[in-house]
Each structure stands twice: as structure tokens, then as C-alpha cells.
Amino acid sequence: MSTSQLPLIAIYIHPNDFRELRRDIWNDEPVPATLTFHNKRFHIDISYRGSHIRKFKKKSYFISFYKPYFFHGAHELHLNAEYKDPSLMRNKLSLDFFTDLGVLSPSSQHVLLSMNGKHEGIYLQLESVDEFFLKKRNLPSGPIFYAIDDDANFSLIGSFDQKPKTVLDAGYERKLGTKEDHRYLEEFIYKLNTTTRHEYESVMSQILDVNKYLRWLAGVVCTQNFDGFVHNYALYRNPDSGLFEIIPWDFDATWGRDINGKEMHYDYVRIEGFNTLSARLLDIDRFRNMYYHIMKQTLDHPFTVEFMKPKIEKLYAQLRPNVFHDPYIKDRIEQFDKEPERICTFIEKRNAYLKRNLSSLL
Template identity: 50%
Template sequence: MAYVIPSYSLAIKKEDLEELRNDVWNDDPVPGYLTVENKIYDVDIAYRGSYTREFRKKSYWLDFIEPEEFNGSREIHLNAGFKDPSLIRNKLSLDFFQDIRVLSPESQHINLTLNGSVEGVYLQLESVDDLFLQKRGLPEGPIYYAINNYANFSFMRNKKVKKEILSGYEQKVGNWTDDFYLQELITKINTTPINEFPEIIERYIHIENYLRWLSGAVCTMNNDGFTHNYALYRNSQTGLFEILPWDYDATWGRKVNGGVMEHDYVPIEGKLDNHLSFLLLQIPEYRKRYRSILEEILETRFTVDYLEEKIVFLHQALRPHILHDPYKKKSIHSFDDEPDFILQFIKARRSYLINQLKNLEN
């Protein structure tokens, strides 16, 4: 089946574009228009991301004003993937999480022009919000984004007490009363005796979901994804928090700067500055379940045989468009080398994790 890469056209008045470019750290949006398939949408536009805002190829956040929705979304994110020479890592990761049964946003590559100038290939990311839940028939519930590495499920960060218990979290959906649920979760994580931990934590966290998410983060090796780059959703029917991946550019053997990350850089337990992961893996029954999940994934999903067709398919679909991307076309040889690079990473990472499974024995 063909992977259709649609064209999006952004139009921003000169004075508004100057305002946007004048301060890349300003989150206040400017007005503009998005045209897709001859339909015009009135939108608000702002830059998105953290360190990526200083790159030449910017990422954008679009909020739809009139009409209020676009393909069932109130807002979308256009990710430049500037430091990913393949431009497929984020999508490959999010699709991988879906394959291992972890709730995950949809993603779609697009071609973008801004005021008639070609900006190149972007990845459109679905926002994790109330409409995200509605599309999947999920109960309402608050949603939080982990916006920096203070979102480590701990009272501490770098051996210092955090000023606020919810440092690192930004509420996307909900109201101020919902903060109490997250505060209670973090408090229970940090104050419950280890012998009582399983009984208590299962009242707050969907354990199977969490261990599958941890498995996905460990396989794809998102180094900062254990205390950052995730979302939390509290299912109002079960009362349990579920965790979702978000922003997975720096994966499959590449660092945030595009450099090589060796296949054994992240241990099989993940980065244990995530206090919840650390505590869960102290519990024999959870270590056993985590090992079982990992073994299943390593056998069926995190393999060259399973992923090669997906990688080659995305690469071949994007290649003609990369040749017109002003930021990527000069490095087309690097782009062409990436499928082999990713497949070699999968082979090496899989072998490493299989060898390390013994560390999860009780």
C-alpha cells in the first residue's frame, strides 16, 4: 500500500512572521492560514520543542481556529526532525509502540511550504488530548506531558529536593483538582515501604501498560525518554494512570544531536533515575513480568525480519521528497545510509538485550 505524503501550505503575514522569528522561545502564537487539498484553515502558529527551536529548520504547533478541527484534531504538531538523518525515527518508534500494545499518537509525514518557500519534509504528530481519547473510545481523564527531566516520579532531582512535587509536568487536559491525583501518585511512590509497594501502586498505575512502555523505551533506546518525552493519562473509569510515548527522534542508535549512540548505552532496566521504574524492578513479580514482556517483544517485534520492511518502505517513500528538502537534500547520501544503520542497531541492540535478560532473574 502506498504511503501518501500530502502537501501543506502555511501562510503568515510578514509582520507576524517577523514577530515569530524575533523570539524563538516565545510560546505566544501568531495568526496564519493552512491550506490542505484546496481547503483553507484559519490557524494560530507557534514554534514547538526545546533545544530544537534554535535549529534552522523549525518545528511548529498549529491550533485550528476556523474550522475548529482538522481531520478530527483541534491541534497538530509539525516536527522537523532536523537532527535525524533518516527522518523516520519518530514515526518508526510511535508505530513500534502501537505494535507492542502501548497507547501511542498517530504520525504522518507531510511536505510543508511557508509563504511559498519549500520547508521540506515534516512529521505531523497527533496531539494527546481529549480528542485523542475520543477517537479511541477511551474514558475522559486528565492528561499530563512530561516536559523536562524533572518528571522522574521522585521528590528529588540531582540529589536536591524539587521545589514543587509536579515539577516537570504540564497539564494538557483537566482542571486544577486533577493535580491532586498526580500529586498523590508521586507521594505514594516516594513514601510507600517496599514491602507494601505492589499492593499500593496497583491502585494508581496500570502496571502492564507501564512495563510495556518501559520495554518499548528500552528497545528503541530513547535515552531521555525515561524522565521526559512521555504523557500520562488517568483513565477516569479505572482510576489508573497510563503512560504514552512522545517525541522519539533520538532513538534507534542516534543521540539528540544526531551522533551515534552505542547499542549498549541504555541498560536493560532503562534509566533508573526514573524512580518509578527503579522501584517496580525491585519487586520480583514485576521483574518477572517485565522480562516476559521483553522476551515476547524481542522474539516477535524487535527483530530485523519484522522491522526491515517497514524501514525500507518509509525510506523509499520519503526519498523523492528529501531531494526537494532544502535542509536535507545535500545530505542525501547520509539519508541513504540510514536504513542499514538502523537495521545494524536493531541487530546489535537485540543481541545485547537477549544477553542481559539474565540480569532480570530474581
């Protein structure tokens, strides 16, 4: 199997700009560069991306295109190093899994990256959640808010200081829409917290796509992304329906490993998940019943070894020849080889654990 199976992205940054980029890993100001893909040249801006991942020796990047303005229908893309995931596939497996559950989810594919002629190894190319993400899916343009820190916890209390929030949209950054659109987000946060139990079903059904939220919840619970309940997501408000939908993001700490790549026990996250919104929705009989049926269907089909194993094996076969040539992970080939089986074992044990707990939802 040849290494050319994965597409190559070649980036060139002028040495002066490269020095500027590397001078401060926390600086979000991009530098100009050129990107070549399948012999086509693009002028781009490039910066580092992520929070704690910037400290790793294999960096992740955020790219925006300005000449030409589009790259395969996208204006921006993310190149994730997936450095702490020894399988390199957990993020992609998760995002594809959410798509299978009927949840809006970014598309992704593995690529090879070279930077100024130096081979940087395997990366996951991720679609940006923006107006073009909506356009590709024939969805109307509406506000998108990124959950950028743990204050996006669906609560009136801040995660960091445990004090009442001074602004209701704390923890979010607007990606699309206008300043006025923040009122929808503020109203959403306020109502999900203050509406009485008696009115909750009616009020939430008018501002949230509850079915899709519960599908997302099932996905986070199955893949066991501990951070995913208060972080690692975006909110999109569909202007036609007036309902918010939730979109997953950064799901590499899943399928039995945490953000540091350490093993996470299969029963670490309970079947109801966490966060204020989930707790309040599951306190309503109709919504709890809806979640029970979504979870049961998920455990019967997509979240099974039978369904996931061919996907895992296909990714493993694509990636393995390229691991040898990745300067950051080539010494970890033995661990990489064990990961498909480890992920399958996690699915088996997690599935059995969740099935044992299904009755608690009735």
C-alpha cells in the same frame, strides 16, 4: 516515484505576523495564519515548538485550528522538522513501535510543508495528546499531564538542583483536566516514592497500569531513548480505572542515534532502564517477572530486523524522492541512503545485547 506521494500542507502567514514570529524563537505566543490542505482552507494559530530544536535552521511548529475547529478529528497538531535525524523516520518508527507493544501512542505521518510559497521540505505531522486523542480511542476524558522537563523524573528530588522538590508535580504541565486533578499526580509521585516494599505491589496496582508501564519501559529500552525515562512522555489518568498510563513523545533520538544525531552505541542503556519508578517496580518479583516476559516477547517479534525492515524500507521509499527537494537536507542524501541499513544493524546488535541480559531479570 513522484514527489506528490506525500501530502502537502501550505501555510500562509501575513508578512507582519511572520516578522513577529521570527523576532523571538523562544516566544510561545502564536500568530494567525491560514493552512491549505487538499484545497480546503483552515484558519489557524501557529508558533514554534520544542526546546533545543528551536535553534535549528529548520524550525518545528505547533498549530491549533479555530475555523473550522477540527482538522481530521484533531484540534491541534505538531509539525516536526526531525532535523537532527538523518533518516527522518526514527520518531515515527518509535511511536508506531509503541503502538505495536500495546502502549497508547500518538499517530504520525510524513508531509511536505510550504510556508508563504517557499518549500520547507519534509515534516512529521504528529497528533496532539489531548481530549481528542482520547476520543479517537474511545477512552474516557481524564487528566493528561505533559512531562515538560527533567524534573518529571518520578522522584522526590529535583533533577536540576538535586534538592527535595518543593512541589510534587514539578516538571509537569497539565494539558487536560482541572486544578483539582493535580492531587492525583501528587499522590502518585508521593506513593511511588514512599510506599514500603512490602506494600508496593498492592499500592501501585491501584494507581498505575503496571502492565502498560512495563510495556512502555520495554519500548524505551529497545529503542534506547536515553531522555525517555525522565522526559518525553505524558501521563493520562483513566477515570474509569483510576490508573495512570504513560504515553511516549518525541522519540527521534532513538534506533542508534542521540539528540544531536550522533551515533549511540547499542549497549548504552541497560535492560532495566533508569528512573525511580522503574527501579522500584523491578524490585518486586511479580513485576520483574512480568517485565521479563514482556521483554522476551518484544525481542522475539516486534524488535527484530525481520519485523522492522519492511516498515523502514516503506518509509525510506516514501521519503527519498522528497529529500532532493528539501532545502535543509538535500545535501545529505548519501547519509540518508545509509540510514535504513544503520537502523537494521542497530536492531540486530541491540536485540542480541538485550537477549544476553534477559537472564538478569530472573
